[in-house]
Amino acid sequence: MGIRRCLVLAALGAALVATGAVRAQEVSPPATTTTLPSEVLRIVGEALRSGFPPAAPIDALACERCDYGPVCGPWEWLRTQRKPPERLALRSRLRALP
Numbered sequence: 001m002g003i004r005r006c007l008v009l010a011a012l013g014a015a016l017v018a019t020g021a022v023r024a025q026e027v028s029p030p031a032t033t034t035t036l037p038s039e040v041l042r043i044v045g046e047a048l049r050s051g052f053p054p055a056a057p058i059d060a061l062a063c064e065r066c067d068y069g070p071v072c073g074p075w076e077w078l079r080t081q082r083k084p085p086e087r088l089a090l091r092s093r094l095r096a097l098p
């Protein structure tokens with residue numbers, strides 16, 4: 001769910017509570033909701049600190065759908081196949097997250 005959609009739903013929910021149409025109820029977020037963002041930031045930070053946040057498209061078609069094509073240049077999929085797997089470990093950890 002995009003952030004804009006979340007904000008719209010939050011505003012709608014607040015309006016419904018304010019008008020008395022619904023009753024507010026506290027719920028605990030699932031553990032992944034609270035830990036996932038910090039894990040993503042930790043991995044991205046680690047990749048940036050390592051000086052190697054690699055472009056590594058998931059497949060040959062990914063770049064065709066991506067706006068960063070002019071930045072990465074052509075054939076990034078093929079170049080990715082030659083990158084040492086151990087240097088792509090952070091990328092793999094990021095993609096393994098739920």
Ligand code: SF4
Nearest residue numbers: 055063066068069072
């Ligand atoms: S164009 Fe660059 S950023 Fe986009 S998918 Fe390809 S490698 Fe990744």
